[in-house]
Amino acid sequence: MDILLIVVNVVVFLGLAPLFEGIIRKLYAKVQSRKGPPIVQPYYDLIKLLGKERLTPGNVAFKLAPMMAFASIVTVIMLVPLGFKVNILTQYADIITVIYVLTLGGVSVLLGALSSRNTYAMVGASREMITMIMVEPVLAMTLIMGALKAKGLAVSTSFFSVGDTGYGWGVALMLVVFLMALQAFVGRQPFDISEAEIEIIEGPFIEYSGPYLALFKYFMMIKQMFYAFLFVTVFMPFLQTGYYLANIGTQLGGILAVVVLISLVGSTNPRLRIEQAVRYYAVLILLSLTAVGLTVYGI
Amino acid sequence: MATIQALTDQLKKKFGNAVTGVENPSATQLFIDFKKEKVREICNEVLAQGGRYLVSVGTDNLAKDGTLGLIHTFAFDKEHYFLSLRTATKESEPIESITPDIPNAGWSEREYMDLLGMKFTNHPKPKKLVTADDWPSDIYPLRKEVPFNIKPLAAENVAYQLDECPEGCSIVPFGPYHPTQHEPAHFALFVDGETIKGSDYRGFMIHRGVEKLAQTQISYNEIPFLAERICGICGSVHAASYSQAVEIAVGHKISRRAEYIRTIMLEIERVHSHLLWLGVAGHLIGFDTVFMQAWRVREPIMWLGERLTGNRKTYGMIVIGGVRRDITPELKQDILNVIGTIEKEMITIKNAIIGDTAIHRRTKDVGYVSTEDTIKWSLVGPVARARNVDIDVRRDMPYAAYDEMKFSVPVVDCNDVWGTVLVRVLETFEAISIIRQALDKMPNDGPILTPFEDAVPAGMHGITAVEAPRGEVTHYVITGEENRPERWRVRAPTYPNLQGVPMMLLNNQLADVPIIIGSIDPCFSCTERMEVVDLRNGGMKVMSQSELEALSRNKR
Secondary structure (H helix, E strand, C coil), X not given: CHHHHHHHHHHHHHHHHHHHHHHHHHHHHHHCCCCCCCCCHHHHHHHHHHCCCCCCCCCHHHHHHHHHHHHHHHHHHHHCCHHHCCCCCHHHCXXXXXXXXXXXXXXXXXXXHHHHCCHHHHHHHHHHXXXXXXXXXXXXXXXXHHXXXXXXXXXXXXXXXXHHHCCCHXXXXXXXXXXXXXXXXXXXXXXXXXXXXXXXXXXHHCCCCHHHHHHHHHHHXXXXXHHHHHHHHHHCHHHCCCCHHHHHHHHHHHHHHHHHHHHHHHHCCCCCCHHHHHHXXXXXXHHHHHHHHHHHCCC | CCCHHHHHHHHHHHHHHHEEEEEEEECCEEEEEECXXXXXHHHHHHHHCCCEEEEEEEEEEHXXXXXXXXXXXXXXXXXXXXXXXXXXXXXXXXXXXXXXXXXXXHHHHHHHHHHHCCCEECCCXXXXXXXXXXXXXXXXXXXXXXXXXXXXXXXXXXXCCCCCCCCCCEEEEECCCECCECCCCEEEEEEECCEEEEEEEECCCCCCCHHHHHHHCCCHHHHHHHHHCCCCCCHHHHHHHHHHHHHXXXXXXXXXXXXXXXXXXHHHHHHHHHHHHHHHHHHHCCCHHHHHHHHHXXXXXXXXXXXXXCCCCCCCCEECCEECXXXXXXXXXXXXXXXXHHHHHHHHHHHHXXXXXXXHHHHCCCCCCCHHHHHHCCCCHHHHHCCCXXXXXXXXXXXXXXXXXXXXXXXXXXXXXXXXXXXXXXXXXXXXXXXXXXXXXXXXXXXXXXXXXXXXXXXXXXXXXXXXXXXXXXXXXXXXXXXXXXXXXXXXXXXXXXXXXXXXXXXXXXXXXXXXXXXXXXXXXXXXXXXXXXXXXXXXXXXXXXXXXXXXXXXX
16 A cells, blocks of 8 residues: 555656646647647657667766656655555655755756756756755755655645644745745756757757757656645645545646746746846745745744 | 938048049949049948948959959948948958958958958957858858859868967857757857856858859849748748849849838738747747747748748748739638737737836846947848937838838837837837738829849849848848849848847846847748648648658658
């Protein structure tokens, strides 16, 4: 039974992440008066890439990076409380672990970029690094706020804190900040700066192709779904119904809503320059710190 | 006010014997011959009198009198005429460069070093421009004795040397193939972090020798179709400009109705081109929704082009002596309907763009060039009008039916990329208004084509400019024997504007490079489809992508 819950986690995330990606693409297309690819296109993309030749510049880090990225995100999704239900792995991790492992995914992207020794990849890596340093605090603050509210670093404590102890001004502020950072978390316009196809040709991923690229793409799809999931679980505890399967259903509904939001914001904004984005992130960090401060005083 | 008379007197007074001849065949044309020693002083005097540098034309007269000719051309916009300063030099003797004073002459002079073997003294950057890196240094392809299809042995160890990279900077290559550029061109960017501290440009990788082809292989009446293929977006302006140059050179008059139809075609082209640019600009700043919507709005005008001329693009409409197809009353109504719809949608687009602060953030203060530098560098078109330089040859040197059109020339003083967006959006509305006026006032009679009665006499010079969507196109024609021009010089608007790009890039961010290069609207073309027509039975078949791929792969 313990194993079954983990299997459900893995199956739901790995199975549905490309679907949400497909929905985003379709919504982009609708906003742009296009027909768009079929919703299942990301599955086809992954399958096709996985079947292609493996080309590498010949160093180990280049091959290792996509696997590390993929492994790290799979680790995270295995221990999160899908369906508002903790599984056996959840107790072995706390929010620090979650933040660490998520960061490892970003670091893997940097590793891959730097090992490819391409000029555009270098530019992309430096942009990716800046984005990580500036956006990660918002994620950390969100989880720390939960920990402070419910007085515990455990994943379940932090994730369910709003449900257990109720909303407050701090939570409301953090909710807004999280939404404002969402596009940066998932690397979409206006914050798709580190990939910026037209400037630096997909940046960190320029040298990647075939199965390695598939792993990175899959990693990013799952990451996107994870951040939507995180938002739904932390800030929308009212979606709990009391039944495990129904909970999964309502959570997926919530994720869908977040995905729609991501598409609408993404398709109606141009890309920012990195230094403009940094100013924006700085404001987000300050606001998230404020939210934590408010929480400390129980506001 | 330097009228033709005043300017001639001034130059004669100041340079005395150095001015050897003056010709003023028509109200818009002034040709002055002078001795080459005074080239720099005379050009400076012309600038001081208010001349605006256009382009230089190099000619090969070696067979005739053993000289290489050089013609510097200028426009006097306020006085409505073109000035061509003609000189010549012996093959072995160098001529002084005017680039130190007129930076935009840099490419023209480099071009004639490559193509004609001219020598210039004091040129600030005497590097290869047009010919390939491995083109032998002693073959000058534009000379008469060199056949058009020559394939010389490649020279060895001749890689292009980039300009020196400033200390502490690293080189980021934009090109030869880069998604920002839709045709091969290489910008080497010298960046410090993400800030651009300099750049070097190596282009002309797909130079097709169009001028050489026209001067050696085809005849007057065929050249408009070749001219149209210079640009995949604004081809009509080249056909119009060439045809006008020949008509002006020999004093041929075409019917008023044909002039009106030319005006309509040129403005239709402007509407489609500006919409296309708007879409590309959106794409370049990562805003694909603008891209898709602008192109959706543009599509009906492509279909309209097909109904008017038989082609979506490369209309094949404008030829020497007039146009090839008439605009019937049904087509007239069709045009009115299409531009009506486009105008409505343009208003929505305009409001969306002008109010979008996110677009402002990416375009304001980007690619700044001061008004003085814009004039100094002879930039043209929306690039200049966005920087408070009020030039537009439709108004200043009226051609076709523009003398009877009422329109304003949008000029803004943002001096940046945002200005070019604004100018192009506003110009689209002006273009729609011009189409309406032209349809309204167009005379109902008159032949659409007035062919030449006699053979074209040799040795006549003609220069003309047409305001293309990207700026003015300048064509210079010298008529020749064998029913083809002796020399035909084309200057597309990207030619001067691209020379200004390094200045626009300086101290901007790497992320702004695409939109800065894009803001001059460099020319590119793409073939969207291919149809195979069976001539025997008239059957038609559109080839699929896989069939085209199979075809191109099998060819290997």
